[in-house]
Amino acid sequence: MNEIETLVACEEIRKVKAIYFRAMDTKQWDLLDGIFTQDIACDYRGALRSPDEPAAEDDDKDLVSGLAAVKDYIRTGLAPLISAHQGFMPEITIESDDSASAIWAMTDHLLLPDSPVREIIGYGHYHETYRKIAGKWRIATIRLTRLRVDFVSR
Amino acid sequence: MNEIETLVACEEIRKVKAIYFRAMDTKQWDLLDGIFTQDIACDYRGALRSPDEPAAEDDDKDLVSGLAAVKDYIRTGLAPLISAHQGFMPEITIESDDSASAIWAMTDHLLLPDSPVREIIGYGHYHETYRKIAGKWRIATIRLTRLRVDFVSR
Amino acid sequence: MNEIETLVACEEIRKVKAIYFRAMDTKQWDLLDGIFTQDIACDYRGALRSPDEPAAEDDDKDLVSGLAAVKDYIRTGLAPLISAHQGFMPEITIESDDSASAIWAMTDHLLLPDSPVREIIGYGHYHETYRKIAGKWRIATIRLTRLRVDFVSR
Numbered sequence: 001m002n003e004i005e006t007l008v009a010c011e012e013i014r015k016v017k018a019i020y021f022r023a024m025d026t027k028q029w030d031l032l033d034g035i036f037t038q039d040i041a042c043d044y045r046g047a048l049r050s051p052d053e054p055a056a057e058d059d060d061k062d063l064v065s066g067l068a069a070v071k072d073y074i075r076t077g078l079a080p081l082i083s084a085h086q087g088f089m090p091e092i093t094i095e096s097d098d099s100a101s102a103i104w105a106m107t108d109h110l111l112l113p114d115s116p117v118r119e120i121i122g123y124g125h126y127h128e129t130y131r132k133i134a135g136k137w138r139i140a141t142i143r144l145t146r147l148r149v150d151f152v153s154r
Numbered sequence: 155m156n157e158i159e160t161l162v163a164c165e166e167i168r169k170v171k172a173i174y175f176r177a178m179d180t181k182q183w184d185l186l187d188g189i190f191t192q193d194i195a196c197d198y199r200g201a202l203r204s205p206d207e208p209a210a211e212d213d214d215k216d217l218v219s220g221l222a223a224v225k226d227y228i229r230t231g232l233a234p235l236i237s238a239h240q241g242f243m244p245e246i247t248i249e250s251d252d253s254a255s256a257i258w259a260m261t262d263h264l265l266l267p268d269s270p271v272r273e274i275i276g277y278g279h280y281h282e283t284y285r286k287i288a289g290k291w292r293i294a295t296i297r298l299t300r301l302r303v304d305f306v307s308r
Numbered sequence: 309m310n311e312i313e314t315l316v317a318c319e320e321i322r323k324v325k326a327i328y329f330r331a332m333d334t335k336q337w338d339l340l341d342g343i344f345t346q347d348i349a350c351d352y353r354g355a356l357r358s359p360d361e362p363a364a365e366d367d368d369k370d371l372v373s374g375l376a377a378v379k380d381y382i383r384t385g386l387a388p389l390i391s392a393h394q395g396f397m398p399e400i401t402i403e404s405d406d407s408a409s410a411i412w413a414m415t416d417h418l419l420l421p422d423s424p425v426r427e428i429i430g431y432g433h434y435h436e437t438y439r440k441i442a443g444k445w446r447i448a449t450i451r452l453t454r455l456r457v458d459f460v461s462r
Binding site: 165173179180236 | 311312315394399411413431
């Protein structure tokens with residue numbers, strides 16, 4: 001890729017990730033169709049605990065792959081909540097004409113109804129890869145790591 | 155527009171929006187002169203309530219247009235407060251040589267003096283359009299939508 | 309610089325700043341080697357107080373310069389804390405082939421162990437300059453200004 005193509009790819013990947021966040025927070029699940037590969041693979045283990053807390057026994061339920069399963073996982077997890085996801089400071093690397101990777105800093109604010117926990121605030125990073133398919137960049141893998149997770153009581 | 159011109163336009167629009175935020179938070183009102191069109195039209199209705207709350211009767215006071223009126227509205231609203239606005243994850247679309255649109259995720263933190271409410275934290279999106287006038291991109295319309303608004307008591 | 313070179317420089321500077329944040333928050337101090345000039349000069353005075361608070365007598369300890377001293381200052385200050393830095397809305401100006409400047413909006417969340425203060429949340433701006441050395445953009449100066457700093461008790 002030349003410099004212009006690389007810049008265009010970075011711009012497109014930023015936009016794809018922006019749609020990911022907006023889909024989740026505005027609950028427009030159909031927006032997710034256009035931004036994932038068919039074989040999207042997500043590792044959301046540890047999303048809800050600080051790094052110094054032990055893993056849960058059923059942690060593997062947060063390893064999800066395939067477009068239908070990932071869409072269902074996200075919708076099921078986020079539809080009952082008011083969420084606000086913040087993404088910043090991507091480090092995007094274009095690796096070839098049709099593959100790329102990035103690290104994004106992120107914070108999410110989840111507001112829980114009907115729970116002794118009023119709000120969960122998580123700080124961390126998304127580690128992602130992308131593939132360009134039929135002229136469009138799509139998220140191929142997501143791994144979320146955490147710096148800390150705060151639980152705010154009601 | 156070719157690819158380079160499009161990339162340059164995206165970069166310029168990001169910078170214009172950055173100045174919008176910095177003007178409000180550092181109270182440098184003169185910075186607003188350079189970033190709006192003369193006929194700037196803003197829809198800030200609903201800025202101070204969560205989406206599930208009913209509209210106020212005087213909601214239309216938050217529909218403001220014209221450079222002088224918008225500058226006055228922003229200055230009057232924000233001068234008494236310490237504010238910190240955060241913008242992220244723009245989805246910018248360049249529509250022609252001199253028109254563009256974007257959606258921005260945003261969070262604002264408003265610190266209120268002399269009020270039983272200590273702080274207002276709002277999460278939402280700016281929906282904006284831009285026009286290029288005399289070689290410079292400017293914000294032409296702003297509409298703010300909210301995911302939630304938190305009021306923190308003193 | 310032509311338009312493409314300017315866009316590439318902006319992209320590289322964004323990435324350098326992203327590594328700055330990620331190094332601090334993931335405590336990967338070695339990442340700092342690649343992003344500062346040898347004569348990096350930092351002005352972190354006022355980082356821990358709101359603008360209306362008087363300066364501390366020993367404020368000058370937060371003026372640090374030289375790669376080794378700055379790395380040591382950052383590591384000593386941040387290693388004991390869980391930190392999450394957020395950067396947004398850069399206004400980058402490429403001034404020549406090998407010099408640039410930028411203003412970044414920022415928020416940092418510091419979680420303190422063993423202290424009556426549980427958390428410090430700071431809102432402000434980084435004012436920075438950059439130099440391109442041996443083909444790589446590096447941060448040459450940093451000055452942090454604050455809009456407000458919140459101390460949250462345990």
